[in-house]
Amino acid sequence: xxxxxxxxxxxxxxxxxxxxxxxxxxxxxxxxxxxxxxxxxxxxxxxxxxxxxxxxxxxxxxxxxxxxxxxxxxxxxxxxxxxxxxxxxxxxxxxxxxxxxxxxxxxxxxxxxxxxxxxxxxxxxxxxxxxxxxxxxxxxxxxxxxxxxxxxxxxxxxxxxxxxxx
Amino acid sequence: xxxxxxxxxxxxxxxxxxxxxxxxxxxxxxxxxxxxxxxxxxxxxxxxxxxxxxxxxxxxxxxxxxxxxxxxxxxxxxxxxxxxxxxxxxxxxxxxxxxxxxxxxxxxxxxxxxxxxxxxxxxxxxxxxxxxxxxxxxxxxx
Numbered sequence: 001x002x003x004x005x006x007x008x009x010x011x012x013x014x015x016x017x018x019x020x021x022x023x024x025x026x027x028x029x030x031x032x033x034x035x036x037x038x039x040x041x042x043x044x045x046x047x048x049x050x051x052x053x054x055x056x057x058x059x060x061x062x063x064x065x066x067x068x069x070x071x072x073x074x075x076x077x078x079x080x081x082x083x084x085x086x087x088x089x090x091x092x093x094x095x096x097x098x099x100x101x102x103x104x105x106x107x108x109x110x111x112x113x114x115x116x117x118x119x120x121x122x123x124x125x126x127x128x129x130x131x132x133x134x135x136x137x138x139x140x141x142x143x144x145x146x147x148x149x150x151x152x153x154x155x156x157x158x159x160x161x162x163x164x165x166x
Numbered sequence: 167x168x169x170x171x172x173x174x175x176x177x178x179x180x181x182x183x184x185x186x187x188x189x190x191x192x193x194x195x196x197x198x199x200x201x202x203x204x205x206x207x208x209x210x211x212x213x214x215x216x217x218x219x220x221x222x223x224x225x226x227x228x229x230x231x232x233x234x235x236x237x238x239x240x241x242x243x244x245x246x247x248x249x250x251x252x253x254x255x256x257x258x259x260x261x262x263x264x265x266x267x268x269x270x271x272x273x274x275x276x277x278x279x280x281x282x283x284x285x286x287x288x289x290x291x292x293x294x295x296x297x298x299x300x301x302x303x304x305x306x307x308x
Contacts (some may be wrong), residue, residue: 017205020291021298031289054255054262054286074259076286099283099296101303102274105258108284 032077034095039112041089044127048081066114087132119152126152177210181220187227190287191254204290217243228256228263247307
């Protein structure tokens with residue numbers, strides 16, 4: 001009798017086969033898929049490249065600024081980059097539609113250029129700290145901290161030695 | 167188009183080569199084939215045991231030096247036209263095993279690849295998507 005009930009229930013439920021690729025499919029909420037990089041939030045610490053298991057993340061200096069490149073074809077989608085990114089510049093989306101033809105192999109990248117800032121003191125090129133980073137480092141911001149953020153590491157060191165009288 | 171070419175369009179047979187894979191992608195391949203939820207046979211595909219019957223080759227693993235010659239010999243046995251699908255990041259680029267002394271590296275250095283399915287491992291739906299792309303390539307080739 002139990003078996004008959006089970007059969008009837010299964011008949012009423014219909015097929016359990018996922019409709020994909022002819023229809024929609026489900027995507028788990030926390031699925032780790034295609035990676036998105038936000039250059040506005042990146043502070044150029046390169047921790048993501050350091051922890052990357054598949055060596056998928058590379059940084060290089062270009063004329064436009066610090067360029068972040070991630071190749072999805074060697075990324076294990078482990079999520080370490082997102083975990084270690086203090087400013088949340090890297091995010092693993094739930095987009096898993098990554099299958100591609102061979103001619104697109106080297107186009108499967110995520111790229112972004114972190115725009116350089118000019119040092120307020122010497123005018124040299126630097127990667128500016130982002131607000132999220134200072135919010136973590138200091139309990140509250142003040143004028144001195146805001147001033148230090150506009151300086152390049154060398155000028156910041158000099159300003160530190162002078163004890164804030166710069 | 168001949169009768170055989172017309173009917174074989176609808177039923178490409180799959181063949182799986184493990185080129186030194188960790189078995190992660192192989193488990194996902196087994197899942198796409200054997201579990202009713204993903205059922206790759208809806209696309210007309212079927213896994214076959216002999217390379218001589220294969221139309222679409224699914225390769226997993228980073229092509230270790232130990233299996234390299236065997237994989238290439240096996241690949242030669244598959245009749246043309248054939249479509250090659252690299253499943254997982256290892257056959258595509260070497261993945262986390264890249265630059266290892268025991269790994270020959272990206273499989274497209276040794277044989278022509280048509281479709282790549284990145285992931286570590288890719289989820290069954292992504293593999294089905296890749297196989298669907300491979301079937302499109304295969305129809306053009308027939």
